[in-house]
Every structure is written in C-alpha cells, then in structure tokens.
Amino acid sequence: MITSLEEIRNEIKRAGALNIKVLSTTLDKVEFSVTALRDPAKDRRVEVDRSKNLFSCSCKLFESRGISCSHVFYAMKFENILEFPNSLIYKRWTKNAKNEFISTEMPVNDDVERVLKFRVGALASNCNKLCDIAYKDLVDFDEV
Template sequence: MTTSQCEGIHSLIKNYISKTCYLLELIHNFNEVLTQYRTNELLSDFKSLFTTPVLPTCLQDIEKQATDIFARSMFKEVWCEIEEAGKLNVVTHSVSNNEVKVRINKYRQPGREYKVQYDKITKKFACDCRLFESRGIPCCHIFYIMRHDHIDIIPDTLVCTRRTKNAKKDYVCSVTSAEIDSENIAGIRYDALATLCFTLCESASKNRDDFMEIRDDIFGLIQKLKKRRDPDSKVLSNACMVGDPTVVKTKGA
C-alpha cells in the first residue's frame, strides 16, 4: 500500500473517530467507516465495468486500451499523464542495437530534463521520474515516447496488476485458513461476488431466454447453499419466482 493510499484511508477514518470517544462508540464508528469504504469500492467497480469515459486527446487508441485495462479511479490519473505528454519535447534520441535512449524536457521548462530508455524486444521502459515504480502507472514521459516512436499498444510491462479492473479476480481468494476471522474476509468476498453479479445481470437481462436460464441457475445455487447449511430445510419450488408477464389476447367488446 502506498503512502497516498494510507493518507486517503486516514482522511476517511478521522471523520468518524476522535480521541475522546468511548470504546463502544469507537467500535460502532469504525464499523461505519468499513461500511462506507465497501460501498465506495462497489461504486468504483460499477463505474469501471459499466461506464465509458470520453476520450478527448489525440491518442485515442492508447486511451481506449487504458479504459479497458485500468480501474476507473486509476484511469483518471493515467489520462492526466497522457494529456501531459502533449507538453513534452525530445532533446536527444539515440538507438543502439535494440535499446532506445531519449532525453526529454517540458514546454517552457528547458532546464529540467528526464531520461527515458526502453528495449524494443522486451518492451521494458525506465524513466528518471520513477512514477511507474511508485504509483503503478506509466508516466507522461513514457507516453510521449510511445507516441514519438509510433507505439500504439500499451505493453504488458507497463501494466501493474494491482491497478487493473481484474485486480480482485487475481488476488482475492475464496479459500482461507481456519485462523482468519470469517467476518473480516466476508466483506472482501461480498465485493468480489457483487462485481461479478453486476456483469452477469447486465448480460442476462437483455434476452428473455438468458434471463430465464440464469434465474433458474441462481435459484438452484441458493437452494443448494441453504441445503448445505441446513440439510433438514425444505426445498422451495421455482414456480412462484418472478418472471416475464404472460401476454394474453384481450376479448373484444
């Protein structure tokens, strides 16, 4: 976790917790913080999955790929770096075998230079500003070199997994040891399942046959979980489930 992320969490918690509150009040307020944090996380996931930002810069191919890769909160920072790349100029550009070395300065700031180098084979980039190492996103200097050398695809070496839309899918594991408190991990599992359900509902609701199939499958999973927790429970019929209304012909007067 980066320093900026810790500062963001601290700024959220300080609105609910004070040094004069009692222990019971502290626990209650801390639970409120966790609830708000999880809600914000769900909203962020929803925006990443179901909204598409406007692409105003000239590097629309790179922007479009960035929207597909990065989570919405991180795409805002990536977009700022892409826009900032338009203010940069090349001072020197040299190629030795497969290694490219470039010195860059900024418009109206000729005295401040940055060195960027990358390998044409491995597609590994390195910049003096070290934004990628600290923040996990490509810097404006790298985006400028991509534009200058006609690189229209963000290489995998510039994609930090923890900043992508699939970060939860890759890192959240549903299998935990017995020592971990189930209540602590349940919130993380809930967020991960809710994100997947958003995508499922979006696709299944557009077609009647898909809706009926997914509805029956979900009903079966619910009954399976209930039966697993309580073997003596009665299995409900899906005849009373909500579906599309039955269309009938009206009788004439």
C-alpha cells in the same frame, strides 16, 4: 478526489507539452531526453527496451504510483507504439488481479525458505493495500 484514470488522462495531456531528443540508440534499446516546453532544465531520461517492450523513466512515477508518466507516453508516441504495452500495467489494475490471491495461511512445514517467502509476500500484499488506502486521505496518510 482524483481517480487513477484521471491521473493517467492528465499524464497523457501533459505529454503534449514535451520535447524529446534521442541520446543513444542500439538495435534493441534507445535512450531519450524528455523536457518540458516551459522548463527545458527539467530533463527526464526515458529508456526503451524495444525487444522486451519495457519502459523506464527517471521520474519513477510508474514505480511509485503505478501509472505511466507523460515522459513515457511521449516516448511511446515518438516510437510509434500503437498498443499499450503490458509491462506498463500493474496486475492490480487488471480484471485478473484477484486471481493472484496470496494465501494468508502460514505454510506448516520446516521449509524455512518457503516460510520466509510467504512472509515477504504477505507483507508486500498488505503494504500495497495500506498504500492504496492511505494515500487518498491526509488523516489516513498521517496515521500510517
């Protein structure tokens, strides 16, 4: 079984086999085209917001798995970023993840909007836990 740390290490290694080209740049933002050396047809777009230290990639690995992709790592290298940005670390991977505990006790009042927000938060939290468990095993994945 591959751990998250191993997945990140693999993505960093893959960054060594990429090419990068600046597509557009403004004072705060830059857009890159990142391609694999072996397959230049596989083009990924990486956008960097320098003022907010935000990164996004068209492969959506960060959004789907919670880890940064090789394309973003290469863009970070190209931009000479020496510290890992907080925007690329999900809170669930930090030591303080449990400090953001979501209460499982339903609010007891007539504030409908607050009750609905509670429900969304509780469902999202449980869905994240379920995903963390189910993706590791094919039987669990099929069951979910």
